[in-house]
Amino acid sequence: MPADIKGLGDLPQQEKERLRQTGLEEDMTKRAGSYFQINQEVIQAGSQAEGIEVLPISEALEKYDELKEYYWKAVPKEKDKYTAYVARQKEPRGVFIRAREGAKTVLPLQACLYLAAERVQHVHNIIIAEKGAEVHLISGCASATHNVAGAHIGVTEFYVGEGAKITSTMIHSWGAKISVFPRSAAFIEKGGTFLSNYVCLQPVKKIEMYPTAFLRGEGAMARFSSIVMALPASTFDIGSRAILGEKGSSAELITRAITRGGNVISRGHVVGASDGTKGHIECRGLILGDGLIHAIPEIEGKVMGTELSHEAAVGKIAREEIEYLMARGLTEEESTATIIRGFLDVKIQGLPDVLQKQIDAAIDAAEKGF
Amino acid sequence: MLEIEDLHVEVGNKEILHDINLRIEKGETHVLMGPNGSGKSTLLMAIMGFSGPRVTKGLIVFKGKDITDMPVNERAKMGIGIMFQRPPTIAGLKLGKLLNVVKRGNDQTIEDYAKSLNMEALLNRDINRGFSGGEIKRSEVLQLIVQKPDFMLLDEPESGVDLENMALMGRSIAHLLEKDRHLVHREKGGLIITHTGYILDYLDADGGHVLIDGEIRCHGNPREILKVVKRSGYRECLKCPQI
Numbered sequence: 001m002p003a004d005i006k007g008l009g010d011l012p013q014q015e016k017e018r019l020r021q022t023g024l025e026e027d028m029t030k031r032a033g034s035y036f037q038i039n040q041e042v043i044q045a046g047s048q049a050e051g052i053e054v055l056p057i058s059e060a061l062e063k064y065d066e067l068k069e070y071y072w073k074a075v076p077k078e079k080d081k082y083t084a085y086v087a088r089q090k091e092p093r094g095v096f097i098r099a100r101e102g103a104k105t106v107l108p109l110q111a112c113l114y115l116a117a118e119r120v121q122h123v124h125n126i127i128i129a130e131k132g133a134e135v136h137l138i139s140g141c142a143s144a145t146h147n148v149a150g151a152h153i154g155v156t157e158f159y160v161g162e163g164a165k166i167t168s169t170m171i172h173s174w175g176a177k178i179s180v181f182p183r184s185a186a187f188i189e190k191g192g193t194f195l196s197n198y199v200c201l202q203p204v205k206k207i208e209m210y211p212t213a214f215l216r217g218e219g220a221m222a223r224f225s226s227i228v229m230a231l232p233a234s235t236f237d238i239g240s241r242a243i244l245g246e247k248g249s250s251a252e253l254i255t256r257a258i259t260r261g262g263n264v265i266s267r268g269h270v271v272g273a274s275d276g277t278k279g280h281i282e283c284r285g286l287i288l289g290d291g292l293i294h295a296i297p298e299i300e301g302k303v304m305g306t307e308l309s310h311e312a313a314v315g316k317i318a319r320e321e322i323e324y325l326m327a328r329g330l331t332e333e334e335s336t337a338t339i340i341r342g343f344l345d346v347k348i349q350g351l352p353d354v355l356q357k358q359i360d361a362a363i364d365a366a367e368k369g370f
Numbered sequence: 371m372l373e374i375e376d377l378h379v380e381v382g383n384k385e386i387l388h389d390i391n392l393r394i395e396k397g398e399t400h401v402l403m404g405p406n407g408s409g410k411s412t413l414l415m416a417i418m419g420f421s422g423p424r425v426t427k428g429l430i431v432f433k434g435k436d437i438t439d440m441p442v443n444e445r446a447k448m449g450i451g452i453m454f455q456r457p458p459t460i461a462g463l464k465l466g467k468l469l470n471v472v473k474r475g476n477d478q479t480i481e482d483y484a485k486s487l488n489m490e491a492l493l494n495r496d497i498n499r500g501f502s503g504g505e506i507k508r509s510e511v512l513q514l515i516v517q518k519p520d521f522m523l524l525d526e527p528e529s530g531v532d533l534e535n536m537a538l539m540g541r542s543i544a545h546l547l548e549k550d551r552h553l554v555h556r557e558k559g560g561l562i563i564t565h566t567g568y569i570l571d572y573l574d575a576d577g578g579h580v581l582i583d584g585e586i587r588c589h590g591n592p593r594e595i596l597k598v599v600k601r602s603g604y605r606e607c608l609k610c611p612q613i
Contacts, residue, residue: 320458321458324458326443326446327418327445327451329446329474330443334471338471342462345463
């Protein structure tokens with residue numbers, strides 16, 4: 001990578017446009033902090049927000065001894081060959097974000113992981129919101145426009161303290177030859193909230209992930225929302241899991257999946273292990289090409305006082321809906337696109353407007369392909 | 371404006387409508403009555419061109435053009451509009467957004483239209499999701515007001531509407547059909563399915579038809595037909611092709 005690239009602004013126009021579609025801002029006045037990594041090189045890391053640190057993970061490990069308490073605690077090192085690969089690396093890469101007790105960002109923090117050359121990109125991120133803190137993170141992950149083959153392996157550990165809140169919005173824009181293996185988990189303490197949003201409507205070779213939220217305190221809450229479209233030759237094996245371990249904790253796992261010829265396996269698993277817990281899995285799939293949507297929702301109740309449910313529906317667009325709009329003068333193509341746009345429109349409660357707008361924009365950008 | 375000649379329609383390989391002949395002139399509104407399951411809604415759907423009913427014989431002519439095989443949206447462009455009895459819910463599509471698409475460059479704001487039907491609160495809701503019976507009807511009328519069709523197919527506009535909103539609906543539909551304009555200037559027309567005839571309290575219809583077992587068995591003055599049906603049931607219409 002050329003040495004003169006100091007930030008997003010220094011990238012060629014075409015690449016900038018690609019990253020913009022993943023919700024990344026060149027104008028840092030709209031972001032509270034930023035981390036930018038190209039391949040394995042950390043280009044930029046810093047935060048302007050009071051009480052919030054953004055550091056390269058290698059620096060944070062040197063600086064803070066207490067980081068050991070978080071490093072490989074939510075995600076086990078030996079979980080699989082991908083976590084083992086990341087753990088083996090002599091020079092760890094990734095971002096460390098910590099919001100000190102009570103610190104809140106109005107503006108989101110952004111993390112950009114960009115794969116430009118033909119190689120493996122690995123990261124290990126630690127995101128901590130201490131008691132009462134609030135962090136909104138948007139991560140854009142993309143690969144260069146020219147067609148490189150490669151893999152991205154990302155471990156992310158989220159720690160949501162008592163009464164704290166972390167929202168993580170990840171928008172992917174990979175290439176057709178890139179495989180992606182995120183490995184994430186979140187510990188959520190008493191009264192904490194964790195919102196995880198994932199959007200990928202662009203080509204990718206394979207994405208495989210199954211993040212877990214451990215609800216470890218009374219009244220903790222987690223919500224996963226995934227919006228994906230599998231183009232031909234794309235495979236998504238995605239899911240999310242919530243372990244409702246403490247009284248009154250709750251989780252909601254929502255997926256909207258479209259196949260235009262690719263494969264989507266949508267997993268979900270909620271374990272109700274404590275009284276007064278509530279969990280719900282919702283998966284809706286639209287088959288618009290000869291692809292596969294395989295929904296595998298699992299609900300596992302371990303105590304009497306848990307309430308778990310799931311609903312899954314997979315099919316094509318109802319003819320009746322298309323004709324309803326055609327009767328208002330829309331062409332068949334316009335009607336279909338309008339219905340698909342609506343299908344993907346998941347409004348996420350508790351997400352700041354600016355991030356909801358980024359999600360909406362990512363869907364709008366994909367709309368011409370509907 | 372609308373001519374139907376010798377129309378035969380099948381739904382799922384079963385002939386539902388047999389040899390329908392109907393003619394509605396420019397500026398005229400007709401009502402269509404008949405027992406449940408007689409094929410009234412099927413006729414409206416066939417005129418709009420929906421894929422459920424299949425025309426096996428006969429012609430539908432609108433504004434002098436054969437539209438029998440025309441796609442739904444082209445019929446809409448030619449000026450046919452429909453008020454659904456049970457419209458589908460479309461997840462994620464806001465009523466307001468659809469209205470803005472349907473409006474296509476017309477200056478008046480959607481909010482102004484919505485206000486006239488007490489519908490402002492529903493603009494930001496997914497279309498038809500959790501709408502009450504009356505809200506569905508008002509939403510359908512609102513869509514037609516924005517679409518401005520020349521000829522309207524109205525499937526039971528009064529069903530599920532409470533008394534207070536019935537007046538609002540009745541007046542709005544009368545306005546859509548230009549019943550407030552002088553007869554000679556009236557250009558819009560429609561075909562209304564009604565069971566109760568309440569809609570006739572708000573507008574005069576120019577003709578009535580009774581559909582029984584897929585055939586139009588009687589043409590005549592709508593109020594007369596209604597009176598006879600109320601008194602003696604639809605069987606009476608079989609005896610008398612002209613009331």
